[in-house]
Amino acid sequence: MNGKVMVVTSGKGGVGKTTAVANIGCALAVRGKKVALVDADIGLRNLDIVLGLENRIVFDIIHAMEGRCRLRQALIRDKRVQTLFLLPAAQSKDKDAIMPEQMKELTSELADEFDYVILDCPAGIERGFKNAIAGAGSALIITTPEVSAVRDADRIVGLLEAEGIEEPKLVINRLRPDMVKRGDMLDIEDVIDILAIDLVGVVPDDETVITSTNRGEPAVLDGVSRAGEAFRRIAARIEGEDVPFLSMEAPSFWGKIKRFLGAGR
């Protein structure tokens, strides 16, 4: 197999990289793809708890790299979606424990076995970032519609270009339709206009992201979550499907009732 190695990155911290990796990865696996999620945020392990797999870690990425276990042994299989796997970050080491070359080797080994290898990149543009992008063939850039996040995303686009990762795709996260409507938040067109890269999805600011994270179940597994639906559509687009964008209208009264009844999607 010759899988796709994709890094999810943002520059700015806390904009939703880990959330996106968990949800997009899970959605791709639900579609039947074999997916390996790699937590490249060494020292600040998070992807495990977001996925609800924190109690099943025995080995981590550093163990696998140092040959203290086989790569296969460090991979945790998700019990809900059988084709989803996690390679957890080491919690006790720091980012200097890995070299970009090692990361390249590791991801190419994974790409032999998986359809998708998705890397959760740490915030920043230093060593951890360089490691995470080392083996990537493509990139998803996450931003929120805020000046600081968009500025950092622009910097990332430039750095990726310099590393030969062309045409990154953009995900706008935590959009608030009510604020856009009253002209107090950059809208989708503004962000695309400024960054000048292709959009692959827009995820609304949605409480179900927090509640699903509390439970350790990605929102894409929740049939009525708006954010979950947005992430499912991103997965479909990554697979080359041409799906319409989710309407970013604030939900109407009837829409809310329908969602309450579980019928609306």
Add this chain to the structure above:
Amino acid sequence: MVFEFMSRILGRKNRPGSKDLAKERLKLVLAQDRVDISPQMFERLRRDLATACAKYVEIDAANMDVRFDSGDRTLALVASVPVIGTKRDSYNSRRRGNMG
């Protein structure tokens, strides 16, 4: 208090949404980020530009506006240089001055 409340609502209505300002500011700062030129170099560019222009027309160097503009990941250097007079004017006025 009622007045304050009213004026706040009205004031809010008249105030343009903050996103236009956000976009404007972002565009400017990103243009600078993308060129990645030091303030010293930029100042030199400005000065050289002023010197070059002054060879042909009389300019108001203090009020010139030089900036990078960026759209679609391409860059443009945009300069607005106020012209006070043409060289012919200054040449003439100087001559007149000399004769007086």
